[in-house]
Structure formats: structure tokens, C-alpha cells
Amino acid sequence: MDHAADAHRTDLMTITRFVLNEQSKYPESRGDFTILLNHIVLGCKFVCSAVNKAGLAKLIGLAGETNVQGEEQKKLDVLSNEVFIKALVSSGRTCILVSEEDEEATFVEPSKRGRYCVVFDPLDGSSNIDCAVSIGTIFGIYTVKDYHEPTLADVLQPGKHMLAAGYCMYGSSCTLVLSTGGGVNGFTLDPSLGEFILTHPDIKIPKKGKIYSVNEGNAKNWDGPTTKYVEKCKFPKDGSSSKSLRYIGSMVADVHRTLLYGGIFLYPADKKSPNGKLRVLYEVFPMSFLMEQAGGQAFTGKQRALDLVPTKIHERSPIFLGSYDDVEEIKALYAAEGKE
Ligand code: AFP
Numbered sequence: 045m046d047h048a049a050d051a052h053r054t055d056l057m058t059i060t061r062f063v064l065n066e067q068s069k070y071p072e073s074r075g076d077f078t079i080l081l082n083h084i085v086l087g088c089k090f091v092c093s094a095v096n097k098a099g100l101a102k103l104i105g106l107a108g109e110t111n112v113q114g115e116e117q118k119k120l121d122v123l124s125n126e127v128f129i130k131a132l133v134s135s136g137r138t139c140i141l142v143s144e145e146d147e148e149a150t151f152v153e154p155s156k157r158g159r160y161c162v163v164f165d166p167l168d169g170s171s172n173i174d175c176a177v178s179i180g181t182i183f184g185i186y187t188v189k190d191y192h193e194p195t196l197a198d199v200l201q202p203g204k205h206m207l208a209a210g211y212c213m214y215g216s217s218c219t220l221v222l223s224t225g226g227g228v229n230g231f232t233l234d235p236s237l238g239e240f241i242l243t244h245p246d247i248k249i250p251k252k253g254k255i256y257s258v259n260e261g262n263a264k265n266w267d268g269p270t271t272k273y274v275e276k277c278k279f280p281k282d283g284s285s286s287k288s289l290r291y292i293g294s295m296v297a298d299v300h301r302t303l304l305y306g307g308i309f310l311y312p313a314d315k316k317s318p319n320g321k322l323r324v325l326y327e328v329f330p331m332s333f334l335m336e337q338a339g340g341q342a343f344t345g346k347q348r349a350l351d352l353v354p355t356k357i358h359e360r361s362p363i364f365l366g367s368y369d370d371v372e373e374i375k376a377l378y379a380a381e382g383k384e
Pocket residue numbers: 167168169170171172259293294295296298321322
């Protein structure tokens with residue numbers, strides 16, 4: 045064993061160290077946010093380990109199977125939800141939790157309350173689990189006005205009021221991307237240390253990209269601007285090269301690639317789903333927050349995504365997000381349609 049090399053590894057920038065450094069910039073801070081984030085990180089590690097075993101489900105009894113002790117095992121999305129709810133409640137720093145898995149918001153019991161609200165999708169893209177495609181957890185954090193009397197209004201706020209947002213992608217590596225409002229940073233889980241290490245500091249999305257990402261199977265139901273935009277990606281008339289199409293169908297993976305390589309991710313409205321498919325609070329807002337923090341844009345077809353004021357916790361919205369110039373093009377097409 046190379047002890048010298050191992051010794052060097054202790055000065056790595058772990059996510060805990062990173063957040064503590066950030067915290068030290070605010071002398072009035074009591075460390076509550078750091079504690080909350082540690083609990084989210086714990087949830088991510090737990091889910092990562094469960095996802096890694098998913099392919100062995102039939103052998104070891106995960107996801108709806110019965111294990112060797114004869115106990116009924118939980119579906120991964122149900123398990124992930126329980127993991128995050130328990131982690132967040134036990135942090136003692138949360139008061140309202142909104143999860144994709146639960147119809148109603150969870151109001152934390154008074155003795156365990158803190159001042160944060162967390163909105164999250166514990167395992168987004170879960171229809172991809174059985175074919176081992178990357179999936180992820182998405183989260184956004186708000187502060188409550190008065191934690192003695194939390195109300196739904198505390199989470200039905202525009203995305204621009206979010207304090208922090210992020211996602212954890214369970215893929216070929218486990219990657220956590222986080223913004224607390226001062227840029228975007230990416231951390232990769234080192235399985236040998238059990239720590240997330242800063243591997244992608246200060247992520248900036250390229251100003252213009254070469255990739256578009258959309259479910260083209262819905263094309264016959266799209267509106268005019270989306271149809272025109274995708275046509276332009278494939279058959280540009282200004283002499284530029286066509287864009288490449290990449291679509292995984294797992295938002296975390298599609299957005300992660302868009303953030304790192306540039307381009308645009310679209311989940312537009314269509315005739316069958318006039319509000320699109322993706323949920324405002326725990327898909328559209330956190331990803332839009334990250335995009336803006338990385339220098340990109342996020343647009344709903346009508347307005348800046350982060351200006352949207354949700355009226356229901358599971359509300360949906362169309363979304364176009366990614367490189368600044370690419371989103372600018374789709375905005376121009378919607379503006380032009382408005383004038384017709
Ligand atoms: P699942 O969680 O049901 O797999 O849905 C994933 C998702 O919410 C999001 O992660 C994808 O971007 C989007 O749906 C894909 O939707 P389509 O299958 O309609 O393209």
C-alpha cells in the first residue's frame with residue numbers, strides 16, 4: 045500500500061469541507077445548512093448503494109422480491125423516498141418536505157422542526173432502473189417564513205427564491221452537483237473513502253452547444269415554436285452544422301450532459317399534455333436554478349422558468365433549458381409566434 049499517496053488524499057476537497065468553507069464566509073451562520081446538506085448527502089450515498097445492487101435484485105431480493113429472511117423488499121423508488129424522508133426529518137433542520145412519491149406534503153412534527161423546506165424527487169427516471177441507465181435524485185431547498193407555523197405557501201414560491209438546488213446522478217460514477225447560489229460545483233463519490241470529492245469546480249455551461257435533447261416521439265403533438273426549433277436543429281438554414289440528438293429519458297442524465305457539454309434539453313407542452321410532463325417544484329426549478337447558476341437559461345415557453353409561481357405542489361410545466369444562446373433561439377421563436 046502506498047501510504048504516502050494515501051496521506052496526500054486527506055487534503056482533498058470533500059463536500060463537507062467545501063460547505064464548511066462556504067459557511068465560514070457567513071459569520072452569523074449557525075451551521076444549520078451544513079447539517080441539512082450532510083443529511084441529503086447521506087441519503088444520496090444510501091440510494092447509490094441500493095441502485096448499485098439493483099441489477100442483482102433477482103439474486104438478493106430487492107425491489108418487490110422477497111429476500112432470504114422472507115421479508116418483502118421495497119421498490120427502489122419507494123425505498124429512496126423513505127431514505128430521504130427519514131434523513132431529512134432526523135436532520136432536525138426541516139419543516140416541510142415535498143416528494144414526488146407522496147401526494148401530500150409532509151409537515152415535520154414540531155419537536156424536530158428547523159427552518160428549511162426541501163422539495164425532491166427521490167429517484168427520478170426510475171422507469172430506467174431495470175436496464176441500468178443512469179437515474180438520480182433532484183432536490184431544491186427553501187427557507188420557511190415561520191417554522192412554528194409552516195404552510196404550503198412556504199413551498200409554493202417561485203424558483204428564484206430557492207436557497208440551493210442540486211442533483212445526485214447514479215451512473216457510471218455517482219456524481220452530486222450542487223449550487224447554493226454562488227455558481228455550480230460537481231462532486232464525485234469516491235467509493236473507497238465514502239466521500240464526495242470536488243471534481244468539477246465552478247461548472248460553466250458552454251454559451252452555445254451542439255446537442256439537442258428531446259423525446260421526438262411526441263413531435264406530431266408539438267406546438268409551432270418547438271416544431272420549428274427542432275427542424276432548425278436538424279436542417280439549419282444559416283450554413284451551420286446540424287446539431288446531434290441525444291436523449292436518455294432520464295432528466296438527471298440528460299441535464300448533466302447538457303450542463304457539461306452544452307446544448308439544450310426540451311420537455312415541451314404538446315396537445316396531449318398542455319403543461320408538459322415535468323414537475324415544477326422538484327424537476328423544473330432545481331434544474332433551472334443550476335442552469336442559470338452555470339451561465340445558461342431556462343424558459344417555460346412563456347417566461348423565465350424561475351419566475352413561475354406554482355399553485356399546486358405537483359404542478360407541471362413545459363421546460364427548455366441549457367446553453368444561453370440555444371435557449372435564446374427558442375425564446376425568439378415563441379416571441380415571434382406571439383406577434384403572429
Ligand atoms: P420516470 O421517472 O417515469 O422514468 O420519468 C422520468 C422523467 O420524469 C424524466 O426524468 C425524464 O426527462 C422524462 O420523464 C422522460 O419522459 P418521456 O419518457 O416522456 O420522454
